[in-house]
Amino acid sequence: MTGLRYAKPVDNPNEWRNVFVYLENGNGKLKRVALEMIGAGKALAEKVSEKLVGILIGDKIEEMAREAAAYGCDVILGAQSPDLRQFRTIPYANIVGEFVEAEKPNVFLIPATRNGRDLASRIAVKCQAGVTADCTELDIEKDTRILSAHRPTYGESMLAEILCRKHRPQMATARAGIFKVPEKTQDPSACTITIKDVSVDKKYLAKEILEFRPKNKVDLTAASVVVSGGLGLGSPEGFKLIEELASVLGGEVGASRPTADLGWISRDHQVGQTGTTVRPRLYVAVGISGKIQHIMGMKNSETVISINTDPQAEIVKYSDYFINEDYKKALPALIEAIKSYKNADNEVAPAVQNQGGLAEGSQ
Amino acid sequence: MVLEIVVMVKQVPDSQEVVIDPVTMNLNRSMTRNVTNRADENALEAALQIKDKTPANITVVSMGPPQAESTMIECLARGADRAILVSDRALGGADTYPTGLTVASAISKLDHFDIIFAGEESSDSSTGHVGPGVAEFLGIDQITYCSKIQYEDGYVTAERELEDGTEVVKCPTPVLVTVLLNSNYPRRQTLRRKIDAVRKGMEVWNIEKLELKPEWVGVRGSPTIVRRMQSIKEKQREGKKVTLEQIPDLVKELYEKKIIREVH
Ligand SMILES: Cc1cc2nc3c(=O)[nH]c(=O)nc-3n(C[C@H](O)[C@H](O)[C@H](O)COP(=O)(O)OP(=O)(O)OC[C@H]3O[C@@H](n4cnc5c(N)ncnc54)[C@H](O)[C@@H]3O)c2cc1C
Numbered sequence: 365m366t367g368l369r370y371a372k373p374v375d376n377p378n379e380w381r382n383v384f385v386y387l388e389n390g391n392g393k394l395k396r397v398a399l400e401m402i403g404a405g406k407a408l409a410e411k412v413s414e415k416l417v418g419i420l421i422g423d424k425i426e427e428m429a430r431e432a433a434a435y436g437c438d439v440i441l442g443a444q445s446p447d448l449r450q451f452r453t454i455p456y457a458n459i460v461g462e463f464v465e466a467e468k469p470n471v472f473l474i475p476a477t478r479n480g481r482d483l484a485s486r487i488a489v490k491c492q493a494g495v496t497a498d499c500t501e502l503d504i505e506k507d508t509r510i511l512s513a514h515r516p517t518y519g520e521s522m523l524a525e526i527l528c529r530k531h532r533p534q535m536a537t538a539r540a541g542i543f544k545v546p547e548k549t550q551d552p553s554a555c556t557i558t559i560k561d562v563s564v565d566k567k568y569l570a571k572e573i574l575e576f577r578p579k580n581k582v583d584l585t586a587a588s589v590v591v592s593g594g595l596g597l598g599s600p601e602g603f604k605l606i607e608e609l610a611s612v613l614g615g616e617v618g619a620s621r622p623t624a625d626l627g628w629i630s631r632d633h634q635v636g637q638t639g640t641t642v643r644p645r646l647y648v649a650v651g652i653s654g655k656i657q658h659i660m661g662m663k664n665s666e667t668v669i670s671i672n673t674d675p676q677a678e679i680v681k682y683s684d685y686f687i688n689e690d691y692k693k694a695l696p697a698l699i700e701a702i703k704s705y706k707n708a709d710n711e712v713a714p715a716v717q718n719q720g721g722l723a724e725g726s727q
Numbered sequence: 728m729v730l731e732i733v734v735m736v737k738q739v740p741d742s743q744e745v746v747i748d749p750v751t752m753n754l755n756r757s758m759t760r761n762v763t764n765r766a767d768e769n770a771l772e773a774a775l776q777i778k779d780k781t782p783a784n785i786t787v788v789s790m791g792p793p794q795a796e797s798t799m800i801e802c803l804a805r806g807a808d809r810a811i812l813v814s815d816r817a818l819g820g821a822d823t824y825p826t827g828l829t830v831a832s833a834i835s836k837l838d839h840f841d842i843i844f845a846g847e848e849s850s851d852s853s854t855g856h857v858g859p860g861v862a863e864f865l866g867i868d869q870i871t872y873c874s875k876i877q878y879e880d881g882y883v884t885a886e887r888e889l890e891d892g893t894e895v896v897k898c899p900t901p902v903l904v905t906v907l908l909n910s911n912y913p914r915r916q917t918l919r920r921k922i923d924a925v926r927k928g929m930e931v932w933n934i935e936k937l938e939l940k941p942e943w944v945g946v947r948g949s950p951t952i953v954r955r956m957q958s959i960k961e962k963q964r965e966g967k968k969v970t971l972e973q974i975p976d977l978v979k980e981l982y983e984k985k986i987i988r989e990v991h
């Protein structure tokens with residue numbers, strides 16, 4: 365299906381029905397982002413009274429299919445083979461392309477993860493269709509069934525609404541950590557699951573995956589508290605204090621990109637445009653200047669505290685509280701204050717505490 | 728045999744204070760300074776590192792307006808052998824589909840290619856879609872989000888950085904490789920090379936040369952359209968100053984507002 369072909373409008377958009385979502389498989393398990401796609405896709409499908417179709421590829425995928433069914437898919441189209449255990453662009457793209465050709469979906473959502481992006485534009489080119497990258501909001505017009513895909517642009521300062529009126533499917537990659545995971549309440553038998561055993565032509569397996577080195581998994585997207593360190597830490601040792609604060613707050617450790625580039629911390633901790641988007645209850649930015657690419661990943665946090673020696677740092681604009689101090693002083697003070705508040709809280713009766721508060725206030 | 732390497736580069740606006748044309752809702756490029764997309768500098772460096780070990784020819788290809796010449800000259804000055812700028816009125820306003828089609832068409836006009844490098848994404852449109860799109864148009868395999876890229880005996884080996892780990896991948900050529908930002912240190916341009924680069928200059932190709940029709944490319948060939956642009960309403964934050972001495976009060980306030988909660 366390849367070749368130097370232009371993007372071709374479809375003759376009859378009404379033939380194109382239902383919402384496809386790509387269910388990303390991570391080592392035999394549905395990724396969290398797959399569930400987010402189900403949530404995003406279900407809302408669109410329900411609005412236009414169409415079906416939500418999950419696309420699932422891998423090896424031995426029955427169990428994942430049943431799980432996706434419980435999260436609300438109406439149909440699952442699966443393809444399995446031992447040769448599909450690992451994600452490989454060409455065989456995966458070919459299979460997805462065949463599903464699209466056979467089923468003619470109106471909308472197709474793919475997560476904007478690295479493997480999702482690896483796949484998405486190849487599928488768009490195969491289908492001679494358009495794809496909107498990295499969406500954070502999705503809606504569909506009831507009558508026309510036109511997808512309205514919103515994506516942040518120009519350093520996240522603007523939100524663009526992008527349409528694809530004439531080409532089908534209307535494809536979008538959707539950012540991880542934005543869309544809600546739906547309730548796991550559907551009876552899986554309500555979903556039609558069709559899994560084909562496929563054989564993969566050896567010529568498509570030329571790309572070999574020699575090794576996979578897993579990272580210790582940090583799920584920043586689900587964290588309610590994130591404490592992040594930046595270059596202002598001065599050295600990898602600085603992350604010890606970051607870890608300590610994260611631990612007393614019951615949170616996770618985040619990082620700015622250059623600290624990950626320097627190997628002070630592993631990449632999975634990186635917050636920002638090219639890292640993870642977080643929206644915790646509390647975000648603490650330590651020694652982070654607040655460059656736009658970092659802000660993009662944390663600005664939806666409920667409360668932000670920053671610690672920075674530079675009173676002009678851009679991060680101040682994005683902070684509810686700003687501690688203008690060297691982190692080597694501020695962090696131990698913060699950790700100490702939290703610990704002693706906790707201890708006081710545990711040992712001192714509330715009435716006594718209140719009195720203490722009043723006494724202070726009355727001075 | 729000499730390895731033929733292509734590097735896809737894009738010129739992007741440098742500033743974050745970009746100006747948006749209220750009519751077309753596109754970037755007003757006349758107001759901002761333009762630079763080479765930084766990840767594309769890493770892509771060129773990856774190509775140059777292969778050339779350090781294996782005889783190779785490096786061609787940089789870009790689609791863009793005439794002022795992208797400065798990027799093309801810069802690439803030559805860093806060590807590329809040939810620079811082709813695809814420039815044509817009809818190409819304006821392209822989304823990722825026709826951009827990929829145009830760049831792929833230019834590459835297909837070369838006698839031969841073994842490895843195509845692209846950046847992981849461009850800083851202005853940041854889709855990461857153009858590289859894989861080109862691979863699909865040309866019907867070749869791809870390795871995306873790479874660092875530690877090596878070539879030996881017809882195979883490229885690279886590390887792919889994913890959300891949950893690192894994949895070591897080996898793929899026969901021809902292959903398209905997208906290169907991570909900051910995955911290497913781009914070498915400097917030397918004065919001698921700069922002089923040579925200006926003397927050598929770039930080639931400019933138009934769409935006739937690529938046998939592309941005007942309705943296939945640019946804004947006319949783009950399946951997606953921008954309907955609206957809104958500025959994102961930022962949550963206003965106070966940036967309330969807290970001194971070292973006030974930290975216990977801050978902690979108290981955060982507990983009372985249930986922003987800090989007991990950990991179970
Ligand atoms: C395409 C692209 C994508 C990017 N994606 C991301 C991304 O996803 N995430 C990301 O974070 N960045 C990203 N970046 C990089 C981003 O532009 C910034 O370079 C980066 O966020 C800066 O990191 P930093 O704040 O840690 O370092 P710096 O900007 O160097 O800031 C360090 C701060 O520490 C303060 N400081 C110094 N000493 C101390 C001390 N003792 N105590 C307290 N404070 C101190 C300084 O005042 C300064 O404000 C991206 C860039 C590009 C071009």
Ligand SMILES: Nc1ncnc2c1ncn2[C@@H]1O[C@H](COP(=O)(O)O)[C@@H](O)[C@H]1O
Nearest residue numbers: 735789790845846848849854855856857
């Ligand atoms: N106009 C262009 N000309 C040549 N290469 C491009 C162009 N646009 C994008 N690319 C390449 O594709 C990569 C990804 O860009 P994007 O899909 O825009 O994020 C860039 O890093 C470039 O290597």
